[in-house]
Amino acid sequence: MELVATQEASGILTIRLDEEHLDAGNVKDFKEAMAPLLEKADRIVFDMSRLTFVDSSGLGALLACLRQTHRGKGDFKLCEMPRPVCALFELMRMHRVFNIHETREDALRAFA
Template identity: 90%
Template sequence: MEMVATQEASGILLIRIDEEHLDAGNVKAFKEAIAPLLERSDRIVFDMSQLKFVDSSGLGALIACLRQTHKGKGDFKLCEMPRPVCALFELMRMHRVFSIHDTREDALRAFA
């Protein structure tokens, strides 16, 4: 699972997954790759710009990330979500659970 993690000057960890799908086929690799990243920071922005498809397994993995971050008194924000993925989040009412932002800059500013 390819991910790019960048620590912003403000201490916020920006993570971008370089995959088109987050689904049952790669969710185990996603969980293994993201676990050490979640331990690095309590403020995380997850850039979803490369994703074209997320299934229920992928959604469950993102919920697990959110729970782990909240458990450590941190916050986890999503940004740059493509329209098909956004439609799934709205259909599943996950837009009420996650803090979703149109741009990376908006998500970073939301921590201020």
């Protein structure tokens, strides 16, 4: 599982998943890779630009990330969501649960 994490000057952690799918086949690896990042940061922007497909397992893993950051009084924002993935989020009404931004810069500004 390839995650690219960058600590911004503002203290916000940006994470990009360099995979095309987040599904039952790789969700376990995703959770394991995310765990140490979620422990060290309470403000996270998750870049979804490379994703082309997310299934219910992947959606559940993202919800777990959101819950963990909220428990620590932080926030977990999504950005750069491709249209097919966005359609799934809207179908499942997850666009009401997650804070979704068109660009990474928009998501970073939303923390201000």
